Amino acid sequence: MTTIPNPPLETGRYFMPVPTSQYTFQELAEIYNQSRVDYIVPMPMNAKRMETYVKTYDVDLDASAVALNPAGEMCGIGMLGVRRERAWITRLGVVPERRGNNLGSFLMQTLLDGAQRRGAKLVQLEVIKGNTPAHRLFTKFGFRETRELLVIRRPPSKPTLENPIAEAVVTPLTADEIQTCLTERGPGASWIDENASLMQAGGMKGLRIQMPSGETGWIVYQNTAFQMSYIVLHTPAPARDEITRALLHHLHSLHPLQDTKVENLPALDLRWPIFQQIGYVEAFRRIEMFLYL
Numbered sequence: 001m002t003t004i005p006n007p008p009l010e011t012g013r014y015f016m017p018v019p020t021s022q023y024t025f026q027e028l029a030e031i032y033n034q035s036r037v038d039y040i041v042p043m044p045m046n047a048k049r050m051e052t053y054v055k056t057y058d059v060d061l062d063a064s065a066v067a068l069n070p071a072g073e074m075c076g077i078g079m080l081g082v083r084r085e086r087a088w089i090t091r092l093g094v095v096p097e098r099r100g101n102n103l104g105s106f107l108m109q110t111l112l113d114g115a116q117r118r119g120a121k122l123v124q125l126e127v128i129k130g131n132t133p134a135h136r137l138f139t140k141f142g143f144r145e146t147r148e149l150l151v152i153r154r155p156p157s158k159p160t161l162e163n164p165i166a167e168a169v170v171t172p173l174t175a176d177e178i179q180t181c182l183t184e185r186g187p188g189a190s191w192i193d194e195n196a197s198l199m200q201a202g203g204m205k206g207l208r209i210q211m212p213s214g215e216t217g218w219i220v221y222q223n224t225a226f227q228m229s230y231i232v233l234h235t236p237a238p239a240r241d242e243i244t245r246a247l248l249h250h251l252h253s254l255h256p257l258q259d260t261k262v263e264n265l266p267a268l269d270l271r272w273p274i275f276q277q278i279g280y281v282e283a284f285r286r287i288e289m290f291l292y293l
């Protein structure tokens with residue numbers, strides 16, 4: 001682990017940034033967990049989850065930073081994902097007992113400097129709704145709200161409703177078909193569930209449905225040992241609600257033992273009531289914020 005017992009302070013800054021590339025994934029998970037012990041939603045990580053997160057979301061470990069104080073103690077962490085001219089700030093946290101001296105501002109400035117050096121024209125992030133100090137910090141740096149996003153969950157269980165359209169034909173998608181389907185998506189996906197993230201997450205499965213009327217739709221998702229996630233629905237009008245209801249019914253009939261999490265569903269998504277009918281509940285909300293450089 002990198003430590004600087006007496007970091008130079010000739011810049012006048014209280015903290016010293018050390019690129020996260022100088023730490024192991026285990027060390028990064030530990031400092032991140034320390035920074036989130038009193039967070040609204042802790043989201044603990046281990047080394048494997050941290051490594052997967054970095055690879056899935058194109059986190060630039062050289063542009064991400066751990067902040068050290070003059071005693072060489074790790075005080076906080078912030079990570080920067082980069083794709084072309086767009087970047088996002090994530091895994092930002094400060095250790096509770098080492099807060100102060102504008103540590104949050106220091107980490108934000110470090111990450112924004114890294115984004116600019118990499119040619120980013122847009123930096124985005126999400127803050128959990130109700131986290132007023134973080135929202136205030138991001139606003140100070142010029143970030144502006146764009147929309148509210150839902151994180152929703154469904155506990156393991158079979159659907160309680162009857163099959164809404166028994167005559168519908170449901171078939172599994174091949175890997176090539178999944179890639180083709182994802183190209184049909186419209187704009188608006190967050191960096192967490194955009195196509196690049198889905199394909200790098202890997203293990204994607206899918207179902208296509210054809211309704212008796214001839215309307216078709218599909219669902220793509222990741223299914224791990226204990227959880228389904230990265231759920232993407234293609235449910236064109238005019239049968240949007242019927243296709244959504246039928247796809248979710250088949251998904252949970254096929255995987256009744258899986259806990260399910262959907263991240264960053266727009267709060268104004270017209271399909272949210274259908275999710276609720278199938279047993280999904282809101283876990284918390286995020287506020288998406290953009291900064292154009």
